[in-house]
Amino acid sequence: xxxxxxxxxxxxxxxxxxxxxxxxxxxxxxxxxxxxxxxxxxxxxxxxxxxxxxxxxxxxxxxxxxxxxxxxxxxxxxxxxxxxxxxxxxxxxxxxxxxxxxxxxxxxx
Numbered sequence: 001x002x003x004x005x006x007x008x009x010x011x012x013x014x015x016x017x018x019x020x021x022x023x024x025x026x027x028x029x030x031x032x033x034x035x036x037x038x039x040x041x042x043x044x045x046x047x048x049x050x051x052x053x054x055x056x057x058x059x060x061x062x063x064x065x066x067x068x069x070x071x072x073x074x075x076x077x078x079x080x081x082x083x084x085x086x087x088x089x090x091x092x093x094x095x096x097x098x099x100x101x102x103x104x105x106x107x108x109x
Contacts (some may be wrong), residue, residue, distance in 0.1 A: 024054065
C-alpha cells in the first residue's frame, strides 16, 4: 500500500517514521509519474514491513516539495531516520530502484 503524505503530515509520517520511507514527489500532470506508479505499488507490497512507500503531490504540497529541493518529477527520495539517504529523479526500472533501496533497508521483518 502506498501512503499519501501532505505538507501537514510529512513530518509525522516521513521524518519521524521508524522504518525507511521512499517518498515519490509527484504531480497529476506528469506522465513519467503515472508510469512509475505500478512499480511503486509492487515495491510497497513486496517490501511491506521493511519500507513505507509514500506519495506527495507537489502541486498541492509546495512547502514540502520546496524544502526537499524537488526540481523534477518524479523525484524519489529515500528517508532513513528522518534524513534523505538517497535520491533518483525520473521514472526508473524496478531493478534500479531495488538496488537503490537495498543498502538502506533492514535485512528482514
